[in-house]
Amino acid sequence: MNIIANPERLRGFERRIRIEKISRRSVLKGLGIAGGLVLAAPLTSRQAFAAYQTGAAKMPHGTVVDPRVFVAIGSDGIVTIVAHRSEMGTGVRTSLPLIVAEEMEADWSRVKVVQAHGDEVKYGNQDTDGSRSTRHYLIPMRQIGASARTMLEAAGAKRLGVPVGEVKAVNHEVVHASSGRHIGFGDLAADAAKEAVPNVDGLKLKDPKDFRYLGKGQVGIVDLRDITVGAAQYGADVRLPGMKYAVIARPPVTGGKLKSFDAADATKVPGVEKVMEVQGWPWPSKFQPLGGVAVIARNTGAAIKGRDALKIVWEDGANASYDSAAYRTELEEAARKPGLIVRKEGDADAALKAADKVIVGEYYLPHLAHVSMEPPVAVANVKDGKAEIWAPVQSPGGTREDVAKTLGIPEDSVTVNVTLLGGGFGRKSKCDYALEAALLSKALGAPVKVQWTREDDVRHGFLHTVSVERIEAGLDKSGKVVAWRHRSVAPTIASTFAAGAAHAASFELGMGLVDMPFEIANIQCENPEAAAHTRIGWFRSVSNIPRAFAVQSMVGELAHATNRDQKDMLLELIGSPRIVRLDSVKDLWNYGEPYESYPIDTARLRRVVEYVADKGGWGRTVPKGHGLGIAAHRSFVSYIATIVEVSVGDKGKLTVHQVDTAIDCGTYVNPERIQSQIEGAAIMGLSLAKYGEVTFKDGKVQQGNFDNFRLVRLDEAPLLTNVHIVPADVDTPPSGVGEPGLPPFAPALVNAIFAATGKRIRTLPIGKQLET
Amino acid sequence: MIKLMINGQERSWDGDPDLSLLWYLRDEVGLTGTKFGCGIAECGACTVIVDKQAVRACITSVSDVVGRQVTTIEGLHPTGDHAVQKAWRELNVPQCGYCQAGQIMQAAALIAENPKPTHDQIREAMAGNICRCGCYQRIENAVHLASTGV
Numbered sequence: 001m002n003i004i005a006n007p008e009r010l011r012g013f014e015r016r017i018r019i020e021k022i023s024r025r026s027v028l029k030g031l032g033i034a035g036g037l038v039l040a041a042p043l044t045s046r047q048a049f050a051a052y053q054t055g056a057a058k059m060p061h062g063t064v065v066d067p068r069v070f071v072a073i074g075s076d077g078i079v080t081i082v083a084h085r086s087e088m089g090t091g092v093r094t095s096l097p098l099i100v101a102e103e104m105e106a107d108w109s110r111v112k113v114v115q116a117h118g119d120e121v122k123y124g125n126q127d128t129d130g131s132r133s134t135r136h137y138l139i140p141m142r143q144i145g146a147s148a149r150t151m152l153e154a155a156g157a158k159r160l161g162v163p164v165g166e167v168k169a170v171n172h173e174v175v176h177a178s179s180g181r182h183i184g185f186g187d188l189a190a191d192a193a194k195e196a197v198p199n200v201d202g203l204k205l206k207d208p209k210d211f212r213y214l215g216k217g218q219v220g221i222v223d224l225r226d227i228t229v230g231a232a233q234y235g236a237d238v239r240l241p242g243m244k245y246a247v248i249a250r251p252p253v254t255g256g257k258l259k260s261f262d263a264a265d266a267t268k269v270p271g272v273e274k275v276m277e278v279q280g281w282p283w284p285s286k287f288q289p290l291g292g293v294a295v296i297a298r299n300t301g302a303a304i305k306g307r308d309a310l311k312i313v314w315e316d317g318a319n320a321s322y323d324s325a326a327y328r329t330e331l332e333e334a335a336r337k338p339g340l341i342v343r344k345e346g347d348a349d350a351a352l353k354a355a356d357k358v359i360v361g362e363y364y365l366p367h368l369a370h371v372s373m374e375p376p377v378a379v380a381n382v383k384d385g386k387a388e389i390w391a392p393v394q395s396p397g398g399t400r401e402d403v404a405k406t407l408g409i410p411e412d413s414v415t416v417n418v419t420l421l422g423g424g425f426g427r428k429s430k431c432d433y434a435l436e437a438a439l440l441s442k443a444l445g446a447p448v449k450v451q452w453t454r455e456d457d458v459r460h461g462f463l464h465t466v467s468v469e470r471i472e473a474g475l476d477k478s479g480k481v482v483a484w485r486h487r488s489v490a491p492t493i494a495s496t497f498a499a500g501a502a503h504a505a506s507f508e509l510g511m512g513l514v515d516m517p518f519e520i521a522n523i524q525c526e527n528p529e530a531a532a533h534t535r536i537g538w539f540r541s542v543s544n545i546p547r548a549f550a551v552q553s554m555v556g557e558l559a560h561a562t563n564r565d566q567k568d569m570l571l572e573l574i575g576s577p578r579i580v581r582l583d584s585v586k587d588l589w590n591y592g593e594p595y596e597s598y599p600i601d602t603a604r605l606r607r608v609v610e611y612v613a614d615k616g617g618w619g620r621t622v623p624k625g626h627g628l629g630i631a632a633h634r635s636f637v638s639y640i641a642t643i644v645e646v647s648v649g650d651k652g653k654l655t656v657h658q659v660d661t662a663i664d665c666g667t668y669v670n671p672e673r674i675q676s677q678i679e680g681a682a683i684m685g686l687s688l689a690k691y692g693e694v695t696f697k698d699g700k701v702q703q704g705n706f707d708n709f710r711l712v713r714l715d716e717a718p719l720l721t722n723v724h725i726v727p728a729d730v731d732t733p734p735s736g737v738g739e740p741g742l743p744p745f746a747p748a749l750v751n752a753i754f755a756a757t758g759k760r761i762r763t764l765p766i767g768k769q770l771e772t
Numbered sequence: 773m774i775k776l777m778i779n780g781q782e783r784s785w786d787g788d789p790d791l792s793l794l795w796y797l798r799d800e801v802g803l804t805g806t807k808f809g810c811g812i813a814e815c816g817a818c819t820v821i822v823d824k825q826a827v828r829a830c831i832t833s834v835s836d837v838v839g840r841q842v843t844t845i846e847g848l849h850p851t852g853d854h855a856v857q858k859a860w861r862e863l864n865v866p867q868c869g870y871c872q873a874g875q876i877m878q879a880a881a882l883i884a885e886n887p888k889p890t891h892d893q894i895r896e897a898m899a900g901n902i903c904r905c906g907c908y909q910r911i912e913n914a915v916h917l918a919s920t921g922v
Contacts, residue, residue: 089868089905220864227869228860229852230805230845234870237804245799270788301795302788304811373809373817373870373904422807422870423904454810676867676907683906706814706902715899717908 052733055592056136059127061120061397065140065200067148069122071100073193077172077186079106084116085137086128086394087223088372088424089680090738091673094221095134096141099669102213103145103206104152105169106185113222118396118416128394129429129538130591131636131736134669138734146203148192155191156183208730215730217672223420235392235419238379240447246440247303247451248278250292250460253316253699254534255283261293265309271302275310279439283317284496284535287402287430290460294440300451316699322533324466324695328364331468331530334489335362339528340503343514344584346522348474351483355474358483359561361554363471364763365546367694368464368539369709374422375457380437381447386413387438392421394429406435407442425684426538430462455704462537463694465490467530469550474522479562481573483522488513488547495532502529504543510589511635512547512743514582517600519575534696540684544635544743552631552747553762556754566630566751567618570609574632577603591637597733598637605634608641608662608726615724616643616660625649626657627755631748636736639664639726642682642744644718646752648759652770656686656718656749661741664726666734675723678741682721685745687712693765774838778803779847785834793837794818794829797844805845805873809902816901819874819881820844826881845873848880856880859918867905875901879915888919 056063072080081100087093097113100106116123125136149169156174157164160181167176175182185192213219226232251257263275273296280291293310297303352358378391380403387407393399396416404411421428437450452460467490474483492508494501504513504527513525539545552570559569580600582588590598609632612618622628625647632641645658659682668674691710695702703709750761753770761769774785778801785796794811797803797820806829809817813828820829821843848854856879859865866872875898882889882897889897894915903911 087868089866091867220861221866223869224861224864224866225852227866227872228857228876229848230803230873232869233804234807236798236808239799239802239804271791298787299791299795299799300808301791301799371904373815373868373902374807375809420870421868423868425904451808454812454815672864676864676905676910679909680867680906683908684904705812706810707812711902711904712906712908713899713902714908714912715895717895717906717912721909 051731052597053594054136054597054733055594056125056140058592059125059136061125063136063140064122064124065143067144067151067197070144071104071148073185073189075186075189077110077184078112079110079185080112080114082116082123083113084123084126085133086396086418086421086424088128088394088421088428090677091221091670092128092133093223094219095669095673096137098213098219099138099141100145102211103142104149105171107172108213108219110172115418118400118418120397126395126397127429129426131739135637135734135736138667138669142205143200143203146205147198147200150198150203151192151195152185152188154195155188159183159188159191214669215671217670219670233419234374234422235379235390236374236377236422236451238390238419238449240379240381243379243447243449244273244296244444245298245300245303245449245451246294246296247300247307247453248292248294248436249307249310249312250290250456251280251314252459253314254319255317256314257317258292259313259315261313262311265311266295266306269302269306269309271298272306273297275306276443278436284499286497287432287435288406289432289436289439296444296448304453319533320699322696322699324366324697327466327533328468331466331489332362334528334530335468335470335487337528339487339489339526341524342509342527342585343523343525343582348483348485348522348524351522352472352474352485355483356477357475357561359473359475359554359557361471361550361557361762363469363546363550363553365467365549366692366764367466368688368692369458369461369694370425370427370539371454371457371709371711372421372423372425372427375454376427376433376452377450378434378437379447379449380434380441382407382438382442383445385409388415388417389434389438390417390419391431391434392419392428393431393434394421394424395431399431399434402431402435403438407438425540427461430537454706458694458704458709459701462496462535464539464545465492465536465543467546469546471550471554473554473558475562481520481558484518484520485524485526486513486516486550487526487528489528489530490543490546491530491532491536493536493538496535496537502531503527506587507589508543510591511543512551512633513543514585514588515600515634516551517580517602517605517634518573520573541635541739541742544633545688545746548631548633548635548743549747549764552633552744553750556629556747556751557760560754567609567613570630570632571606574602574605574609577606591736593637598735600634604639604664605632608632608639608664611724611726612641612643612660612662615662616722618643623647625756627752627757629748629751629753629755631744631751633744635740635743638735638737638740640740640744642748644745644748644752646749646756648753648757648770652768654690654766654770657720659718659721660724662724662726663737663741664728665737666732667728667730668725668734671725674725674737677737678723679721681741682718682745683712685742686718686749689746689749689764689766691765691767774834776834776837776842777840778842779844789835790833792830793820793832793834793842796834797829803844803846807870807873809871815871816878817871817874819877819901821877821881824881824884826878845877848877854880855918856883856915859914862917863910863914865907865910865914867907871901871903875903875911879918882915883919889915891916
C-alpha cells in the first residue's frame with residue numbers, strides 16, 4: 001500500500017523526514033491521492049457531514065466509513081460493533097461503538113463489541129494516541145451508524161410494504177408508526193445486508209435532541225464486569241498451548257551491546273529451559289529491540305530467577321558517561337544562550353533591554369517513565385512463514401508493519417491481536433516488546449511470551465524527555481508584560497529515529513512553545529540544541545508537560561511581581577478574545593488539525609479560566625497555611641484550567657485539599673469517561689510533581705521499581721477532585737480528553753504552594769524542597 | 773509434592789517450592805486475574821487473600837501457603853457479586869482496570885476485618901495498592917459504598 005501519509009507521525013519518523021523535504025503543497029496533494037486509495041470509493045467520502053474538517057485523513061490509511069466493516073447484525077438481534085482503537089483506560093472501546101449504536105438506534109444492551117485486529121487497510125488508522133480517537137471518529141462513526149440504520153429502514157419498509165419515508169428505526173426495531181407494526185433488527189438482518197450501502201453524502205444523521213447515549217454518560221465501559229471479576233484479558237494474560245515464558249537482560253546503557261555471557265548458573269535454576277542471545281539494533285533504532293540475553297522457562301518466575309543468575313559482560317558504547325546532574329548543567333547553559341528561533345513577533349531582545357523590569361524563570365523537569373501498571377508484554381507464535389501476535393499495543397497497524405519488517409515476511413502474513421492494555425500513556429505506541437517476542441518465537445519454533453519486569457520498564461523504556469525551560473518576561477512601568485522570550489531545551493523524540501537529531505520536531509515545538517497564546521507585543525521562542533543519550537519517546541501530553549509548567553509558573557511569578565491576583569494576571573496575559581495568528585511559525589503543528597476547524601481561540605481559553613474560577617470557588621477564603629493556585633493550557637486542541645488548594649504542614653508535608661478542573665473539549669460522547677480521565681490526570685500530575693524523576697549515572701538508570709520511582713498513593717491523593725465540563729454545542733468540533741488534563745496540574749500545584757508558603761518551586765520533582 | 777487450596781479447590785505442585793505464588797497462579801494454574809505489577813510488594817496488583825488476610829502473591833512462595841486457603845479474584849464470590857465488586861461497578865471505578873483485581877481483594881479484606889471503615893481508614897488501608905490511571909477518588913468512594921450497602 002502506498003502511503004506517503006503521516007506528517008505528524010508517531011509511527012515512523014523516517015517517513016516524516018522524507019515528507020519534510022518536499023513542499024507543503026505537494027504533501028497535501030499527495031495526501032489527497034492516498035486518501036482516495038484507502039476508501040472503498042463509491043460508498044464513502046470524507047467528512048460529508050462534517051461542519052468541520054479534521055486531520056483524520058492525513059493519518060496513515062486515513063478513515064474507512066463502511067458499515068459492512070464495522071457492524072454485523074445477527075438473526076438473534078445482537079448487533080456486533082467493531083472497536084478498532086486500543087483500550088488503555090480512556091474508554092474508547094466503549095465510546096466509539098456507542099456512537100455507532102446511537103446513530104443506528106441500536107439498544108446498547110443488545111450490542112456486543114469486538115476488537116479489531118491490526119489491519120489499517122480494512123479499518124483505517126488505528127493508532128490510539130494523540131488524544132485523537134473521538135475527534136477523528138465522531139463523524140465517521142455516526143456515518144457508519146446512519147448507513148446501517150438506513151439499510152435497516154429500507155429492508156423494513158420493503159417487508160412491511162410501505163414507502164421507506166413512513167418507517168423509522170427506533171430502539172432496535174424498524175417501526176411503521178401509522179399502522180403500529182414493527183420488526184426487530186434481528187429479523188431484518190439478512191434483508192438489510194442485501195441493501196445497497198448508501199452514499200454518505202445523502203445520509204441523514206440523528207437530531208442531537210434525540211440522542212439517548214451521546215453526551216449522557218449513563219453507560220459503563222464494556223469491560224467493567226470482566227475487570228471486576230478478573231476475567232478481562234490483558235496482554236499479560238494470553239496463554240497458548242506449549243507457550244514458553246521469557247525475560248530478557250538488556251544492555252544497561254542505551255546503545256550498548258552484548259560482549260559475552262555465562263549461562264551456567266542460569267540453566268541450573270529449576271524451570272529454566274534455555275538461554276539465548278536476542279538480536280539488537282544499533283542506536284538509534286526506532287522501535288527495534290535493544291538486544292541482550294533471553295532466559296526461556298516454563299514460567300515467568302523461573303525465567304526471572306534464571307536471569308538473576310546470568311553473568312553478562314556488556315559493551316556500554318557512546319552513552320556510558322550520561323549523567324543527569326551534568327546534563328542538567330549543559331541544558332541550563334544552552335538555555336542561557338540564543339538558540340534556533342522558532343517564533344518571532346516584534347523584537348523581544350530590544351523590548352527586554354528596554355523593559356522597566358525583567359522577571360526570569362528557569363524551570364527544570366526531569367525524565368519520566370510511563371510505568372503503566374501492566375509492564376510491556378507480548379505473546380508471539382511464529383511458524384511456517386506466518387506470525388501471530390497478541391499484545392497490548394496502541395499501534396496495531398504499526399506493530400504489524402514492524403513485525404513483518406523485522407521477520408522479513410509480508411504484512412499480510414502477520415496477525416496482530418489487540419488485547420486490553422493495562423495502561424499505555426504512550427509507552428505502548430512503541431512495539432519493541434512485540435518484536436522481541438516475534439524474534440524469540442521464530443528462533444524457538446514455539447509460542448513465546450516476553451514479560452518485562454518493572455525494572456526493565458523503568459530502565460529500558462522510551463523516557464519522557466528532560467528539559468530546561470527558561471522564560472524572560474519584560475514589564476513596562478505600568479506592570480504590563482511587553483516582552484516574552486522562552487527558550488526550551490530538551491532532547492527530541494526525533495533522536496530515537498535519526499542519529500544526531502538535536503532540535504525539537506515541529507510536533508514538539510507545537511506543544512506549548514510556539515503556540516503560546518498570550519497577547520504580548522514582543523514574543524520570541526527559541527530552541528537551542530540538545531543531544532539525546534537515551535531513548536526518548538511520547539509520554540502522555542508530551543512536551544506540554546514542561547511547557548505548561550514553565551509558562552503557567554511564570555504567570556504566577558508575574559502575578560507576584562506585580563502584586564496581582566493569579567487569575568487576573570492569567571486573563572490579562574491571554575488578552576482579548578481572538579483567534580491567535582502565528583504567521584512567524586513554520587509548520588505549525590496544531591495537533592495535526594486544520595487551523596480553520598481548531599484555531600487557538602482565546603475566548604475559549606478565557607472561558608475555561610472563568611468557568612473553573614466560578615465552579616471551583618477561586619478567591620474563596622482558605623484556612624491559614626493553605627493556598628490556591630491556578631493554571632490554564634490548551635493542548636490536543638482542548639482548553640483546560642485547573643485550580644488546586646494545598647497546605648504545607650510540618651516537615652514539608654504537602655496536602656492537596658481540592659482540585660477543580662474545567663475542560664472545554666468541544667462536543668463530547670461520554671462525560672463520565674471525561675470525568676475519569678481528568679480525575680486521573682490530577683493523580684498523574686501530582687505523582688510527577690512530587691516524585692517523578694528518572695536519573696542517570698554512568699549511562700545507567702538509577703531507579704528501577706516503585707520503591708525509588710515513586711507514585712502517589714491513595715493516602716496522599718487529593719481529598720476532593722471536581723471535574724467541570726464546559727457545555728458545548730454539538731457543532732463544536734470534538735477535541736482531546738486523554739492527555740490535556742495533565743499539563744495544567746503541576747503548575748497549578750506549585751502556584752498554590754507559593755500562595756501557601758511563599759516558596760517558588762522551579763525544579764521538579766518537588767522531592768524534599770518543602771522540608772526546608 | 774506440595775498440596776495447595778486455591779479458591780476451595782485442591783491443587784498439587786511438584787515444581788520449585790520457592791516459586792512465587794503469583795507466577796504459580798498465573799502461569800502454572802492459569803488464574804490470570806491476579807496481576808504482576810512490581811514483584812517486590814510495592815504496588816499490590818497481585819493481592820490475594822490467604823485465610824482472611826490480604827497478601828502480596830509476588831513475595832509469597834508456594835510453600836508459604838501450604839495448609840492455608842488462598843482466594844483469588846476469580847474465587848472472591850461465586851457470581852462476581854461481592855459487595856466490593858458491585859460497588860466498583862456502581863461507581864465505574866476502573867480506567868484501564870489492570871490493578872483493580874488487587875484493589876478489590878485488598879478492599880474485600882479490609883471490609884471483612886473492619887465493616888465500616890472511615891474515609892481515613894480506607895485511604896490508609898488502600899495505600900499499598902497503586903493505580904497509575906489514578907482512580908483513587910472512586911476507589912475510596914467505592915470502598916465506602918461497599919461498606920454502607922450497594
